[in-house]
Amino acid sequence: MTSMKNKNHFSFLVIGFILIFATLAMIAPSAYSTHATVEIYADVLHFSLPPNIVVTDSTLIGTGSVEVLVTTTNDPAGITLTLTETSPGIFTDFDPNVQYGYLSLMNGDNKFEMGTTIEITYEDVSSNVLGVTDRVLVFSATDGGNVAIFDLVETDDDTGIFNGHLTFVAPGSSGNNFLEITAGERFAIGTACSEIVHGQITPIPENNIFGAIRADRAGDTLTVTYGDPSHTDSAVISAETSGGCGGSGGGLVINRIVLDVLAGGTSGGDFSPPQLTIPKLNLQNLPLVGELLDFIQNADPFTVITPLDDPSIEYPVSINGNGYLLTQYANTIQTYKGKTGEPVSFKMNLSDSTGIEHIGFYTNLRGDSREVQDSDTFIIYNEDKPLEITDPNGLSLM
Numbered sequence: 001m002t003s004m005k006n007k008n009h010f011s012f013l014v015i016g017f018i019l020i021f022a023t024l025a026m027i028a029p030s031a032y033s034t035h036a037t038v039e040i041y042a043d044v045l046h047f048s049l050p051p052n053i054v055v056t057d058s059t060l061i062g063t064g065s066v067e068v069l070v071t072t073t074n075d076p077a078g079i080t081l082t083l084t085e086t087s088p089g090i091f092t093d094f095d096p097n098v099q100y101g102y103l104s105l106m107n108g109d110n111k112f113e114m115g116t117t118i119e120i121t122y123e124d125v126s127s128n129v130l131g132v133t134d135r136v137l138v139f140s141a142t143d144g145g146n147v148a149i150f151d152l153v154e155t156d157d158d159t160g161i162f163n164g165h166l167t168f169v170a171p172g173s174s175g176n177n178f179l180e181i182t183a184g185e186r187f188a189i190g191t192a193c194s195e196i197v198h199g200q201i202t203p204i205p206e207n208n209i210f211g212a213i214r215a216d217r218a219g220d221t222l223t224v225t226y227g228d229p230s231h232t233d234s235a236v237i238s239a240e241t242s243g244g245c246g247g248s249g250g251g252l253v254i255n256r257i258v259l260d261v262l263a264g265g266t267s268g269g270d271f272s273p274p275q276l277t278i279p280k281l282n283l284q285n286l287p288l289v290g291e292l293l294d295f296i297q298n299a300d301p302f303t304v305i306t307p308l309d310d311p312s313i314e315y316p317v318s319i320n321g322n323g324y325l326l327t328q329y330a331n332t333i334q335t336y337k338g339k340t341g342e343p344v345s346f347k348m349n350l351s352d353s354t355g356i357e358h359i360g361f362y363t364n365l366r367g368d369s370r371e372v373q374d375s376d377t378f379i380i381y382n383e384d385k386p387l388e389i390t391d392p393n394g395l396s397l398m
Contacts, residue, residue, distance in 0.1 A: 038068065038226040040235045045222055047195060047215075050101025051235065052094045053083065055226050061089040069225045070103065072215040072237075081211040093211075104186050104212040105222070105237065110199030110254060111212065114183060117167040118254045122152050122191060124160060136162045140179050140189045143210055146171070148179040152191075153332055166254075168201055184208040189254060197254055278316060278327055286313055286325075296325050305333045318347040357383050364393060 036057035045051055055066055064085050071078030081103055083091035093102040112118065122136055135151040152162035164177065166189070171180045181187060184205045190196035200212040215222065220237040278286075283296055287310060299305060307322030308315070315323025317333070324333045338344050350356055362375035377395055380388040 036226060036231055038224055038231045038233050040222065040224055040233045042235050045105065045235050045237045047105045047107055047198070047237070050094070051103050051105070051222060052101060053081070053092060053103065053224050054094075055083055055091040055231075056089060057091070057226075058089040060085075060091075066091045066226065070211065070213055071223045071225070072105075072213055073220045074216045075214050079211050079213050082207070082209050084209065102209050102211060104188075104198035104200070104210075106198050106200075106212050106214045107216075108197075108254070109214060110197065111202050112168060112199065113202055114168055114170060114181075117165055120152060120164050120166060120189065121253045122162045122194060124162070124191075124193060134162070136191055138164065138189065138191050140166060140187060142179065142181045142187050143185040144171075144180075144182065146180040148177065150177050156335060184210060186210050186212055199254070278325055283325070283327070296327060299327065299331075303332065305331055307334060307336075314349050315347075316349055318345075320345050356381075364395065 036055065036059070038053070038055045041052040041054060053068065053070075055068060057066065060066060062085070065082050066085075067080050067082055069078050070081050081093060083093050084095075086092050086095075095102070120138060122138070124136065134154045136154075138150055138152055140148045140150075148166065150164060150166070152164035155161045155163055166177050166179055167175070168181050168187070169175070169178045171182065173180060179187060181201050183201050183203055186198060186200045188196050188198055198212055200210065213222075215237050221234050222237060223232060223234045225232045283293060288296065295303075296305075305324050305326065307319070307324055309322055311321075313323060313325070316326040317324045319336045320338075322336075324331070326333075336344075346361075350359075359381040360378060361380075362378040364377035365375055376390065376392055378388075378390050380390075382388075
């Protein structure tokens with residue numbers, strides 16, 4: 001016969017087992033520990049400063065890395081970012097040894113393929129000297145430590161608007177306004193008085209630790225998710241800029257170059273661009289004498305090349321019959337000003353040993369909409385297709 005005391009003891013054991021089982025059920029392991037946390041160490045983010053993302057998960061000590069999903073209001077699909085273990089169970093996108101972040105915010109669609117040439121435009125009235133075509137020094141750098149420093153040239157006297165070009169090339173390449181970089185690396189471009197602009201080279205390799213995501217400047221939100229929506233943190237992106245020299249610095253914008261030219265190739269691929277220049281050694285074979293020959297031979301990328309009208313010369317570029325002798329990868333030509341309603345002819349002489357596969361000439365770009373996809377008026381040549389002309393505004397492209 002079981003005593004009342006033993007019955008009570010048995011009841012307490014059953015109740016205790018039920019409570020313990022219920023507790024274990026609530027903390028049953030899942031794909032992501034319920035004790036994990038994700039945090040963005042900033043309430044307000046800036047484009048020039050990388051976000052600092054930290055995941056803490058004591059169940060993954062020693063695993064070396066975890067992945068998070070990073071999204072913005074502008075890019076809801078987002079990107080996957082790998083965080084590295086900097087302390088036991090603590091994973092971050094920020095290297096404390098060099099104070100360097102692995103995630104960049106882009107204020108535009110700044111992901112480009114290797115070999116792309118971009119146009120850089122910078123507006124700063126304070127850098128203008130009246131009556132002089134000025135220059136502004138620009139720096140660019142990569143995750144791998146490569147640096148390119150070059151000038152932007154004012155579009156005309158007293159405009160306060162400066163333009164220049166930069167080409168992304170593989171390490172070991174040489175040339176003017178080249179930035180050596182590899183696929184997956186990010187780049188940063190800026191002036192002494194501008195906010196830094198970030199971007200990335202595609203395609204992105206697997207296990208790449210660097211990431212870049214597009215965001216609108218005004219009030220966009222960056223969200224980081226670790227595993228499921230229960231592990232999420234967000235931060236607002238500031239509409240304020242961190243650039244400026246006493247408030248004088250203007251905005252810096254980068255776009256794909258409007259003239260898009262692709263060289264032909266063999267089955268192995270030929271990604272070198274066709275030549276749009278005359279080698280300086282060949283200038284001796286042209287009807288150039290005296291000061292004119294010396295001027296062309298000694299011109300640097302920022303020397304303004306004036307047009308010539310000698311019909312016996314095959315100019316790399318001609319506008320309305322006036323030719324420009326371009327001898328370098330980057331050249332500055334005298335601005336051509338036309339009148340509304342008057343026709344303008346534009347001619348290029350391209351040379352490539354394997355032939356030209358594709359040329360795209362885009363125009364009617366206005367205001368801040370300066371990317372190729374913003375053009376509604378263009379001519380596209382492909383060697384295996386009929387010439388494509390799109391001219392909805394009746395500009396009479398021929």
